[in-house]
Amino acid sequence: MISPKLFFEELKSNNIDFITGVPDSLLKNIIAYITDNSSEENHIISANEGAAVALAVGHHLATNKVPFVYMQNSGLGNAVNPILSIADEMVYGIPMILMIGWRGEPNLKDEPQHLKQGIVTENILQSIGIPYQIIDADSDAKKIIAKAKMQALELEKPVAILVRKNTFDDYKSEKTSKSDLELSREQAIEIILNFIDDAIVVSTTGKTSREVFEIREALNHGHHKDFLTVGGMGHTSQIATGIALAKKEEQVFCLDGDGSVIMHMGSLATVGHLQSLNNFNHVILNNLVHDSVGGQKTVASTINFCDVAKACSYSKIISVSTRNELKTVLPEIIAHKGRAFLEILINRESRKDLGRPTTTTKDNKVAFKNFLKG
Numbered sequence: 381m382i383s384p385k386l387f388f389e390e391l392k393s394n395n396i397d398f399i400t401g402v403p404d405s406l407l408k409n410i411i412a413y414i415t416d417n418s419s420e421e422n423h424i425i426s427a428n429e430g431a432a433v434a435l436a437v438g439h440h441l442a443t444n445k446v447p448f449v450y451m452q453n454s455g456l457g458n459a460v461n462p463i464l465s466i467a468d469e470m471v472y473g474i475p476m477i478l479m480i481g482w483r484g485e486p487n488l489k490d491e492p493q494h495l496k497q498g499i500v501t502e503n504i505l506q507s508i509g510i511p512y513q514i515i516d517a518d519s520d521a522k523k524i525i526a527k528a529k530m531q532a533l534e535l536e537k538p539v540a541i542l543v544r545k546n547t548f549d550d551y552k553s554e555k556t557s558k559s560d561l562e563l564s565r566e567q568a569i570e571i572i573l574n575f576i577d578d579a580i581v582v583s584t585t586g587k588t589s590r591e592v593f594e595i596r597e598a599l600n601h602g603h604h605k606d607f608l609t610v611g612g613m614g615h616t617s618q619i620a621t622g623i624a625l626a627k628k629e630e631q632v633f634c635l636d637g638d639g640s641v642i643m644h645m646g647s648l649a650t651v652g653h654l655q656s657l658n659n660f661n662h663v664i665l666n667n668l669v670h671d672s673v674g675g676q677k678t679v680a681s682t683i684n685f686c687d688v689a690k691a692c693s694y695s696k697i698i699s700v701s702t703r704n705e706l707k708t709v710l711p712e713i714i715a716h717k718g719r720a721f722l723e724i725l726i727n728r729e730s731r732k733d734l735g736r737p738t739t740t741t742k743d744n745k746v747a748f749k750n751f752l753k754g
Contacts (some may be wrong), residue, residue, distance in 0.1 A: 381517040381549040384413035390525045391448060396477070398439040400406050400424040400432045401450030406481035406543055408674030411450065412553035426678055428614065428643045429455035430434040433462040433538075436476045438587075439494065446529050450479040452673070453501045454494065454611065463538055464508055472535030477481065477528045478510070487547060492741050493611030505540055512540035516547050532717075559622075559727040562702050565665045566591045566731065568724045569635060572663065573601065574711045579631040579661075580752070581606040581622035584640045585613050586672025587730055588665060593737040604747040608737060614643030615747065617662060621651055624660045627752060631714055632657050638680035645688070651719055652693030658717040662694070667726045673727060689721035701725035701752070 387410055391397070394471040398413055398420065426432040449460060459478075467474035481541045484490045484498020505512050511531055513524050521742050522543060528587075531539045570589050573581070583589040589608035596603050609616045612624070621632035641664055651660060664685055666671035670676045689697045695718030700706050706724060737744070 382515075382521050382547055383460065383549050384410045384551045384639065385550070387521045387525075388413055388417060388740050393548055394446075394525055394529050394569065396443065396446055396448050396525075397422055398443070398530065399435070399450070400426050400435045400447070401479070402429050402432060402452070402455050403425060403670045403676040404452035404455075404481035404483070405673040406452070406483065406545055406547070407450055408480065408676070409548040409551040410479075411674065411676055413551045413748045416554050421530075421699045425670075425678065427645070427679075429458040430462050433459050433467060433476070437472070437474050438464055439475050440476065444608040446532050447476045449476055450481075451527050452481045452533065453483055453542075454497050454613070456480070456501070457502055460504075460508060463510070467538050468509070469535060469537040474479065474538070475529075475532035475536055476538045477514070477525075477532055478540040479543060480512075480540055482514075484546070485544060491610065491736065497611075501542065504593060505542070510538055510540050511535070512542050514542045516542065516544040519547070521599055534557060537611040542610055559667065561727040562751070563706070563724065563726045565667060565671075565726050566595065566734075567703070568665060568706060568726055570595050570599075571706050572635070572710065573599070573631065575707075575728075576622075576631065576633055576714065578605065578635050580620075580623060580627065580713070581633050581635060582616055583608055583635040585611055585618040586637070587608050587734060588635055588672075589733055590736055593732075594735055602747075603739060603744065604751040606744075607748050608741075608744055610741060614640050614647070616640060617647045617651060618644075618660075621654070621657065625654070628659055631661065633661045633663060635663050635665065637671075638664060638683075638685070639670045639678045641685070642678055642680065642683070648687055648688060648692040652689070654719070655693075659718050661713055661720045661722065662689075662716075663724055664721070664722055664723045667728045671691070671728060671729055671730060685723050694719045694721040699723040699725065 432449045439447045459585030583592045624632040668680045696716045
């Protein structure tokens with residue numbers, strides 16, 4: 381495997397010192413090393429992949445250096461617009477290196493949301509004209525980085541390094557810290573699911589949906605009331621909004637995360653603007669990290685989500701951090717007719733033996749649609 385230290389030192393030796401992106405589990409070890417060995421201004425975990433590309437464009441314009449952008453292959457969708465409409469050689473011609481985690485690589489087992497993305501990743505890069513190299517545990521990182529920089533400069537465009545599973549050696553960040561908050565995400569979700577009875581639930585991608593599934597199993601609730609948004613990070617609230625608009629007599633609970641909200645924060649403005657939306661309950665499970673892909677920090681520590689919700693015209697806004705507070709406010713939330721916003725400050729704990737849904741995404745869709753039919 382490739383040493384994260386070696387890879388980072390090769391970036392530095394090539395005068396590549398501005399790094400930005402959105403975390404991915406395949407890249408968690410190299411991202412952890414970058415975090416521990418970079419300044420806050422030289423390593424930015426961005427809101428979404430397109431924003432990371434834009435940050436890289438700005439860095440190149442100001443310094444004439446080649447920036448480095450990392451992402452999961454699912455994030456290519458967010459990045460294609462600025463890649464083609466700004467960085468492409470037919471527009472401004474901005475050199476940069478994209479490091480892309482190859483989730484769902486063909487012939488490797490992965491979660492359902494990654495399967496199609498993995499199959500078409502190379503096709504996407506080819507169709508948008510991005511030269512790429514594939515890197516794995518046996519690759520020569522020095523040669524790959526040097527070639528990528530040379531190509532980016534010569535072609536005046538983004539080039540990519542496509543990263544296979546198990547490419548990087550393990551590395552544990554020295555900057556991780558434990559939270560002393562009372563509730564874990566799973567505990568908060570269990571309290572909510574026990575309280576809301578027949579409400580419609582839409583849960584965000586990653587561990588949140590996995591915990592919803594396991595809690596329902598443990599409580600013998602069935603899974604028909606829940607739509608598990610296993611992919612499409614950042615879009616959970618708009619899926620829930622679409623359902624709430626069509627099912628105005630039903631309460632809809634959107635179980636979201638801080639990283640998800642930050643990724644497409646404009647969705648809050650859409651929700652707040654819909655004055656007729658009187659059955660929407662937006663729950664933010666805020667642990668300040670991208671927990672599902674390695675625990676990298678989000679920028680939530682400097683965001684007052686309640687103030688943002690207020691500015692976006694949510695009609696009821698509450699923040700809690702304890703079990704008793706959550707149990708106390710839930711009756712208020714569900715009784716409220718409007719667009720409720722509930723932030724739950726949680727710790728960073730999650731079970732190491734957390735399972736994954738045992739039903740298929742198609743099974744989830746069919747059962748959920750039948751439930752909505754009444």
